[in-house]
Amino acid sequence: MRATTVPRLGRATVPPAAPTLARPPAETGIVHLGLGNFHRAHQAVHTAAALARTDGPWGILGVAGRSTGVVRAMREQDLRYAVVEISPGRTRVTVPAVHTGALVAAEQPDAVLDALAAPGTAVITLTVTEHGYTFSPRTHGLDLDAPAVRADLRGDAPPRTTIGRIVRGLQRRCRAHARPVTVLSCDNLVGNGELTRRLVREFAEALPAAERDELVPWLESSVAFPGSMVDRIVPATTDAEREAVAAHLGVRDAVPVPAEPFSMWVMEDRFAAGRPRWELAGALFTDDVEPYELLKLRLLNGTHSLIAYLGALDGRDTIPDAIARPFIAEAARSVLHNEYLPSLTVPADIDLDDYVGRLFDRWANSALGHRTRQVGSDGSVKLRQRVPEPALLQLRAGRIPHHLALTVAAYLCCVAPLPGFSPGPHATAMVDPARDTLAAIAGRPRTSSGAPFVEAVLDSGLLGDGLPEYPAFAARVAELIDVIVRFGPAAAAADALGATAPPPAETAARPGI
Template sequence: MAPLPRLGPSTVPAGAALNARPPAETGIVHLGLGNFHRAHQAVHTAAALAHTDGPWGILGVADRSTGVARALREQEMRYAVVEISPERTRITVPAVHTGALVAAERPDAVLDALAAPDTAIITLTVTEHGYTFSPRTHGLDLDAPAVRADLRGDAPPRTTIGRIVRGLQRRRRAHARPVTVLSCDNLVGNGAQTRRLVREFAEALPAAERDDLVPYLESAVTFPGSMVDRIVPATTDVYRDAVAAGLGVRDAVPVPAEPFSMWVMEDRFCAGRPRWEHSGALFTDDVEPYELLKLRLLNGTHSLIAYLGALDGRATIPESVARPFVADAARAVLYGDYLPSLTVPAGIDPDAYVAQLFERWANTALGHRTQQVGSDGSVKLRQRVPEPALLHLRAGRMPHHLALTVAAYLCCVTPPPGFSPGPHATAMVDPARERLAALARRAPAASGASRVAAVLDSGLLGTGLTEFPAFAARIAEFVDVIVRHGPGAAAAEAGRAAESEPKSEANSDPKSDPKSEPLHAS
């Protein structure tokens, strides 16, 4: 049997291309050439270009990993998106990338691209960890060695913020047109946060550089906020085989994704943008309600499912949420702890939204892994847990399921002595794993509460929760139950305790709006 041809412009089957005419010009430089970008922003851009042509090709930039960039170049910037649900598999090929670079290999080329006159938008999907901010201040971590090196400027920048600022410096010197910097990461207030970090980096530069750059940032760069939502697992041979069977071609870097996709943005693009509204993107003056809805209800609950599932020996999110105690805990944290902490955007029915979340988590065909969802929890949880927890604690209520979330996380990444969290938890990657383990070792061995208090005092969840020692004590109690009796017993204890708490009402009741409806896939 003859080998299958490689995916490329001449081998894309009829009907699979999302946009028939690839863009000839690069208008967007994207930092973070991972699966999420290729299944989300790139797909929305391809759909926009299918409706209205424009100079909106995307130059993708990976940080250090060479695999995706090399494969894209070999495939002439083509790859497949495999949308999977239990009902069907749909395979499409977006054609929006005009190049693929690796910053560690060609740092000057990346800075030149950021400064290029045709570049109108700089976008980012570098994960929460990629912004190098301090867990205590949420500002730029000026003590981080990579940040200090980037500020010295004696070598090519290694951090995302350093690259952006050095690129903007070149842009100012070249008198290039204004540019928009658009974060597509799960940060609270991601536009304002990115602007703050960029400005803090600029203000830490020597005076000669700072005095020219800071006014430029104010006059020629915009930082709109955004909310992105799509579940995108890691690529495996399963998806390569699906592309081979479905399209009859070899694709080294297909991207699996759920059918659902959502993108909400502020329309503050100072040098133009693709017609993303024709891809299903929503533009609004107030992104925050959508952002908090997603960060807390989807992402926060997703983390709890991943940690409980991994501790229960479950490899995937669908396997985890199929366990009744995990589903019950997820529903309890959604309705009891997260929903009362936010204002639901007008037109969205929270019950329909929650039902849709459970459908997405139960997508057995996608098989999102607990290991992947649970990784980087030290960065993710501080975006999701502290504010809702503080709202309840200040009102005299104990948010038991938020405490359970933190306890399950700690059992996964810094397990107590003698406790094995299992292979899926052990495989979770976390930048704070060693630091948290060191803190736990220094705490009194006989006191689980002391170990948890030491972790919270380290700034894992910011500083506000340290005012409530009862919250740390509750986390420690759940850690003890998990270690002694398992995650199911801890979830049952959280459920019983939550039933005895005074009830709180959500900040709004959109069900009273006759136009309320669930979110829909684009």
């Protein structure tokens, strides 16, 4: 089939069997900030599946921050796009058809604030990645020194930060006496609901007195901030997904989303003005999200980071290519069982053997091809959520967490290589907001030991405040950096494995995993 003869995806061209919904909902009940691939393959899919089983005013207005590409394409395609679920044995293509509109906040700021304040809006969801919350890594409070935050507080221009947009939208709701609303974070942050509540409150309290005194009491009485855990591997879009849509549906889609078949969503059921019946689409509601959150952030995300950094340093473009390397698979098993698992309580309804087995199957999904550079990006924000507490647990017990030290060493070799060391193209392609700062530290004069470099990195607050109190951890990270630089990542992984003691009996992994 010639590309020029393939019609574009749209209301009139999508095959009848493909959409989850025959047509988008008539009403918008959800405004979503962050119109990236993850939202379109996760919350949107769960919402469409729920609405396929029960009606409700739960259409989604998607809001991109600055990027116009997805918004423009969705508008040209009548708000349709395809989700391409990929596994080695099967490709499944569906069209959620749950969005009622798409905006770009940088271009239509008033329309976004109007949508946040609209009477029909009952839920505000967001997937803006960890660094989209503009909080201080040291205090975990709002970064009031950030120029964009200061500008948003002045209010003499449309808000540029996510928290600024949310608060200004809530301010309009307050003044219009609109009904209560829920703000639901769907990002990989520890305690994401409480963190979002605190940042919103701190922004409101930093406003001029008249605005603050009006808004803060209303926030306390009318806005809910439930916690959530989201889990689905969603790589960047490539031409392979566009070709899959053309082959399966006979249409052109400019913005399809690749995703693994697995999807999980856990939430607190604290919604101020109703919600879709997401439980009909597989979501789990609980009074205690934290155990699920830590399970995912550490076992999946923390281990995923180590796989990505070792893989990139080993010249592996994708996570499946990386996990296929025996030394990386063994390092992943060791950090998961010996260092992450002892730091958490597994929820009673999770079969640990099955969960861990699925993780390795998911990482090995060669058809999906999740890239090491994507997983390894933004490590300065991600690792702060994953490494410190498990590492401190081991250090306080008198043990060196060798594979967590390897994670930090491999990360630093990828994004802040010492002079004279080239980490390779996949590591060089990783994006990190701290890259320039770390590169400046790496470029300082150093002795034959790499310890001063690592100590300076830890003292900078990269991984919080606790780890600088343990010089042995910095020394171990420095040793592993030197091994990577001199002999490569496989030698460093062997060094870490050789030094790792078995986990305590009460937290040891079950046999067979």
